Amino acid sequence: DVVLTQTPLSLSVTPGQPASISCKSTQSLLRSDGKTYLYWYLQRPGQSPHLLIYEVSSRFSGVPERFSGSGSGTDFTLEISRVEAEDMGVYYCMQGLHLPWTFGQGTQVEIK
Amino acid sequence: EVHLLESGGGLVQPGGSLRLSCAASQFNLRNYAMAWVRQAPGRGLQWLSAITSDGGDSYTADSVQGRFTISRDNAKDLVFLELTSLRADDTAVYYCVRRQVVHGSGHFDLWGQGSLVTVSS
Numbered sequence: 545d546v547v548l549t550q551t552p553l554s555l556s557v558t559p560g561q562p563a564s565i566s567c568k569s570t571q572s573l574l575r576s577d578g579k580t581y582l583y584w585y586l587q588r589p590g591q592s593p594h595l596l597i598y599e600v601s602s603r604f605s606g607v608p609e610r611f612s613g614s615g616s617g618t619d620f621t622l623e624i625s626r627v628e629a630e631d632m633g634v635y636y637c638m639q640g641l642h643l644p645w646t647f648g649q650g651t652q653v654e655i656k
Numbered sequence: 657e658v659h660l661l662e663s664g665g666g667l668v669q670p671g672g673s674l675r676l677s678c679a680a681s682q683f684n685l686r687n688y689a690m691a692w693v694r695q696a697p698g699r700g701l702q703w704l705s706a707i708t709s710d711g712g713d714s715y716t717a718d719s720v721q722g723r724f725t726i727s728r729d730n731a732k733d734l735v736f737l738e739l740t741s742l743r744a745d746d747t748a749v750y751y752c753v754r755r756q757v758v759h760g761s762g763h764f765d766l767w768g769q770g771s772l773v774t775v776s777s
Contacts, residue, residue: 575761579761581761581762583763583764585701585764587701592751592767592768592769592770593701593751593764593767594767595763595764595765598756598760598761598763598765599760599761599763604763604765634700636700636701638701638703638763638764640761640762640763641761643715643717644703644715644717644718644719645703645706646703647700647701647702647703648700649700650700650701
């Protein structure tokens with residue numbers, strides 16, 4: 545199975561400051577169709593997860609511009625340019641290329 | 657607003673079975689590939705199974721293969737996950753998710769609120 549390793553596992557951020565989460569895959573997530581099957585989800589406390597970013601860097605509908613994704617192959621990053629209180633929760637990367645599809649272990653983001 | 661709604665969870669004894677159902681609000685489920693993801697208490701997310709929009713193809717994680725079965729009834733606009741031979745470590749919230757394969761690579765663009773399955777004697 546493809547293992548996704550997220551770092552850090554927890555993050556405490558002051559509102560208005562940037563934050564960055566890394567996701568490293570044990571296999572390339574680039575497919576022959578040119579798409580990279582790496583996604584980012586946020587699960588706020590007590591809620592279901594929801595999609596933030598798909599195919600590395602495409603922001604999902606309604607996701608604020610302060611969220612951005614980057615990377616290629618096996619190394620990916622989610623960045624929040626200026627953290628807001630509503631950004632607290634657990635962030636998961638996920639790969640949808642190799643079966644079984646797998647998630648990173650999650651990064652807990654706390655707002656100071 | 658579009659929603660997914662799971663039902664069928666509850667308390668079941670070890671070795672027992674349950675069938676989870678997933679229905680859609682404000683869109684036609686039959687037009688979408690779907691999947692199930694679970695989250696054990698205090699743990700991360702685990703993909704379980706997926707099915708194409710026409711039900712012709714399905715994929716299931718090896719860890720639950722042979723015990724969990726995904727299916728759908730497009731006439732009733734429902735997706736199911738049959739859970740059998742349940743064990744204590746199957747205790748989790750089970751999420752129904754919509755896959756975006758037409759305008760994307762299959763990312764989960766819509767999640768249900770989850771259905772809690774508790775396996776205990």
